Amino acid sequence: MYVIARENKKVENKMTDTNTNTESNTNNTNKSSNLKIVESDLKIENSLYSELSSQFPDKVQLVYTKPKRIKIYVKPENIIEVAFFLRSHFGLDHAESVCGTDYPNENVIEVIYHLNSYSREELSQIIFALSTKTDRNSSYLPSLLPVFKSVEYHERETYEMLGVYFKGHPRNERFLLPEDWADIPPLKKDFRIKGR
Amino acid sequence: MTNEFSESLEKKLEETTKLGLEVVKEATEDRLMKLSVGPQHPGSGHFRFTIKVDGDYIVYCDPDPGYVHRGEEKMCEYRNFIQNIPHLERPVIHDSTNITYSYSLAVEELLGIEVPRRGQFIRAIASELNRQVYTLYWLAIYGIFLGHSTMFMWPAGDRELFIDLLTALTGARVTHAFNIPGGVRNDIPDGFKEKCLEYVNYFEKRLKEYENIFYNNPLFRQRTENVGILTKDDAINLGVTGSVLRASGVAYDVRKVEPYDVYNEIDFKVQYMKTCDSFARAYVPFLDMRESCHIIRQLLDKMPESGEVRMKLQSNPKGTPGESYKRVESGRGALSYYIVSDGSSRPYRVKISVGSFRNILALPHLLVGSRLGDMPCIYWALNYWPVEADR
Amino acid sequence: MIKDLINPTNFNLMVSKVSDVLVGALDKPLGYAINWGRIWSLWPVHLETACCSVEFGATSSPRYDCERFGIIEAFGSLRQCDLIVVQGTVTRKMAPRLRMVYDQMADPKYVIAMGACSITGGLYIDSYNVLPGIDGIIPVDVYVPGCPPRPETLIQGCMLLQEKIKRSKIK
Ligand code: SF4
Helix, strand or coil, X not given: CCCCCCCCCCCCCCHHHHHHCCCCCCCCXXXXXXXXXXXXXHHHHHHHHHHHHHHCCCCEEEEEEECCEEEEEECHHHHHHHHHHHHHHHCCCEEEEEEEEEECCCCEEEEEEEEECXXXXXXXXXXXXXXXXXXXXXXXXXXXXXXXXXXXXHHHHHHHHHCCEEECCCCCCCCCCCCCCCCCCCCXXXXXXXXX | CHHHHHHHHHHHHHHHHHHXXXXXXXXXXXXXXXXXXXXXXXXXXXXXXXEEEECCEEEEEEEECCCCCCCHHXXXXXXXXXXXXXXXXXXXXXXXXXXXXXXXXXXXXXXXXXCCHHHHHHHHHHHHHHHHHHHHHHHHHHHHHCCCHHHHHHHHHHXXXXXXXXXXXHCCCCXXXXXXXXXXXXXXXXXXXXXXXXXHHHHHHHHHHHHHHHHCCHHHHHHHCCCCCXXXXXXXXXXXXXXXXXXXXXXXXXXXXXXXXXXXXXXXXXXXXXXXXHHHHHHHHHHHHHHHHHHHHXXXXXXXXXCCCECXXXXXXXXXXXXXXXXXXXXXXXXXXXXXXXXXXXXXXXEEECHHHHHCCHHHHXXXXXXXXXXXXXXXXXXXXXXXXXX | CHHHHHCHHXXXXXXXXXXXXXXXXXXXXXXXXXHHHHHCCECEEXXXXXXXHHHHHHHCCCCCCHHHHCECCCECCHHHXXXXXXXXXXXXXXXXXXXXHHHHCCCCCEEEEEHHHHHHCXXXXXXXXECCCCCCCCCCCEEECCCCCCHHHHHHHHHHHHHHHHHCCCC
């Protein structure tokens, strides 16, 4: 859906520096020089994707790679399988956030899991976005709770804010909103704030 | 005959054990008492959780946040990129520079601009000063939680020093709105550097006194050591972040693993402990404060003498269609923004992913099985700020 | 009429009448003393509603030290308190709890609305979950504007409240 055509002017220090010595000072990058992205800068990201696509040839779809960011799209029926592979094989053991976005024009709700690694040092700088889509009117998705324990409250919040029902989640319930909330989920685009 | 007899005996035994089990079950159900902690409670703040206790032991805990849910994410969709700054810093009013930091980083990526070097340094200084302010407030509340009034008064008093510095820098006591996409709002005032060094030097001396009166206090140690153990595996599984994670032996600090702005030029160590208990969770922020003092000194030292502090933006800037995900290390751990732009001057979707919301998942895990008296020191050591978690 | 009142069935009525008379009689000489006692021992209840609570905490810090003015720092038990400082935004989830806290407190009780949010809704006026001001739930004595108000402003608000108590009739 998104085409990242724009050139990224800002390039952080090269990956290899932070990989090798995280504890000590990495003082050899010059911040003010505007480097162009070279192919080697996206080495880790591309190798991650190629490994993933060789495992699941027609199940995953690359959306974009940027420095330290990679986003893939997976169909809802394959998401548990792929997530389990990401966790067990790559060591992406931490789901940092679960974010739902409503697209009324395409009649879909996109749910993104932002994954990150605590245990593998070279992956801890990379945010791996695992996205999936569901229909806007009957939103059902499999829950990733069996894979990542940390998504429990995030998924509950997504259910409440966007009305996406997570199959297999024990508590698809109200969490942050008041007990007597009787309107449609507030983060849907057709929920309008009064006077705006 | 003997067979029959033994069979009947067995049956009887089975029945009685069944009955007995039921009786015991009923009794335990009866023995449980349900307590509701908060929202009007001296400890819990703007937060409520229900617990069930069996005697003195907690057997069930269910957090119920949302008392300060103000719909920040929805409000962002109705304001443009610049108008969003003041209300986005309200969730953590005493750490407001850090929460607008990652917002600015994300918006800068969408707008395709870069901050001047001097601006980056001033940002980092403001962010470190604000981290001190936050941690001192947290420490003050922790002190009063455990009935240690001195530890409320000292940090609350020393906090005003850093607030003075930030007031001189930004013009406001706590709500700074200092980081804006493109840089910082204004340059540092005259004499700021000397004053800042003086305060930081004084504060380092004070930190030693804190350690003596609070962390080496045998009463405090007894209340927190070996209380609320969160092992390394559990910490990774539950996805906690910030000082809670580092207290469980994972050296993970966003400033180190994914250095933003000038942090890759600064020499500092990630502070972590391996004891995994409440004491470690209380001690790691203290170590962070000490490390922050070093960082501030280095930043002041390396800052370019003159130069631009902000990029001029056109009014009402429009983002390129796309999305960005940026994070910084705040007082409570990784704080990230996910922003989707559709090419207009307003963000299409803003997701604020905060440390507090991730840390609270550890609360039921830690409370179940511990004693009721340990509840305050476990709860506040989780570095949880309810307003931020609710957004 | 007095005979009617002394009748045991009308005992309650009599007590209230007598107390009315007594209060009327005491108001002149003792009212000042009673109010004087009240203004120097304002006990705020510990109810935080939003981010203004940070500045409320700073008010009892050594630099601002509101105890000089007879306002003791926030206290846990409702029944012993006589002042609510509503510290900021009141959401729809918090509103019933706020009213419940107010109802449980013993008379006389006073309310200070601290921060723009509790006065009109402030920055969050167009949010879907925030009340536009707390006047609809509880009666407010003093409004302290600011976002957040500086500790000095809050102290001034408390002093205004003391002034108000001083001039009011005792109940
Ligand atoms: S008035 Fe300002 S500081 Fe106070 S609660 Fe409202 S937004 Fe927060």
